[in-house]
Amino acid sequence: MIFYFSGTGNSQWAAEQIGALTGDTVWDIGAMREAPPIREEKRIGLVFPIYAWGVPEPVLSFAAALERTDAFTFGVCTCGEEAGQAMKKLSRIYPLRSSYSLVMPNNYIIGGDVDDGETARGKIRAAYEEIQRLSQEILRREPVYRVTEGKLAGIKSSLVNFGFNKFARGTASFRTGESCTGCGLCARNCPASAISMRDGKPVWAGQCYQCLRCINRCPQEAIQYGTSTEKRGRYRMEDYLQKD
Ligand SMILES: Cc1cc2nc3c(=O)[nH]c(=O)nc-3n(C[C@H](O)[C@H](O)[C@H](O)COP(=O)(O)O)c2cc1C
Ligand code: SF4
Ligand code: SF4
Structure with missing residues (x-):
């Protein structure tokens, strides 16, 4: 097992x-x-x-x-x-x-x-x-x-x-941009149940696991962490499986 x-x-x-x-x-x-x-x-x-x-x-x-x-x-x-x-x-x-x-x-x-x-x-x-x-x-x-x-x-x-x-698992730096469609995928898939939808947009609870599933898997790439992720790519394992 x-x-x-x-x-x-x-x-x-x-x-x-x-x-x-x-x-x-x-x-x-x-x-x-x-x-x-x-x-x-x-x-x-x-x-x-x-x-x-x-x-x-x-x-x-x-x-x-x-x-x-x-x-x-x-x-x-x-x-x-x-x-x-x-x-x-x-x-x-x-x-x-x-x-x-x-x-x-x-x-x-x-x-x-x-x-x-x-x-x-x-x-x-x-x-x-x-x-x-x-x-x-x-x-x-x-x-x-x-x-x-x-x-x-x-x-x-x-x-x-x-x-x-102790210090790096806060969620205060997560935010969504205009391209968020409110699909709710990030909230449904968060393993820490740290995201809820409010007025059609995701809202993060104070702490999470920092698994980075939400930011990497948003279909619109609408989630950012501060400003550092704006110009960076996103990673999903299955993209490589499909291409190979
Ligand atoms: C919060 C966080 C911390 C990480 N720290 C390390 C690290 O210390 N050393 C490392 O080699 N990779 C680190 N990584 C990269 C991941 O361990 C690596 O990409 C992993 O294969 C992701 O697995 P997953 O797709 O099953 O989540 C970190 C990733 C995250 C999200
Ligand atoms: S997955 Fe992306 S588009 Fe869907 S609600 Fe979350 S942030 Fe918005
Ligand atoms: S990083 Fe992972 S645990 Fe934290 S809010 Fe996003 S999906 Fe949930």
Whole structure:
């Protein structure tokens, strides 16, 4: 059984590819009220994106509530570049026998522009090769730690991640422009239920997960975060699947 959380599709895609190769069922943490019974499962996997060298809050709370069993446990994070020590920290909450990172297209358009098409396609191809390899290792129940931690991983995953969760998850900088049609997609799809529609326009609650699904997936590209995202692209995994 594989549980995933995904803002813009990378981790969902990775979870589905792994599930297809290992025969595990795949479940969306964001859509579940509580974890299903897992006692009979041979394998338990957690797949999710890296946020500021750490594990997203909904994944941490899900893992903390997840039953401990004798299953082979593994975690796979997707990241734009490096994961820091996120997997080691997660393993302290829910012990993982294997941990992997997959470098995938960067969706953090608040910090910089999206990857160009060639870079994104190259990352997805390399991630798929790694998925084939790690799936075989998981089936053989081999304990593996293959994570791109990057430099200063300890500091980034402690101090910087703490700062992100404390100060960078506010929503005050989200806004919509004239092109918003009021379709309500952003509100319906927010995994934190942090967006509501008021007078036909989205309104953000004070805090959210910062998954960036709303800003990346608005069909009109009507959502901005301050002014920095006005000239930047938007990222959706499925655009690459359709083109390939
Ligand atoms: C709030 C936020 C913080 C991020 N921090 C990191 C990071 O520390 N290191 C990194 O390599 N990528 C980082 N990223 C990029 C994502 O981890 C990466 O694009 C991931 O594959 C997105 O997965 P998803 O499509 O399943 O949401 C960040 C993205 C977001 C939204
Ligand atoms: S998804 Fe975009 S167009 Fe639709 S309501 Fe939200 S901001 Fe407006
Ligand atoms: S408000 Fe946007 S960025 Fe925040 S959790 Fe919801 S969809 Fe993700």
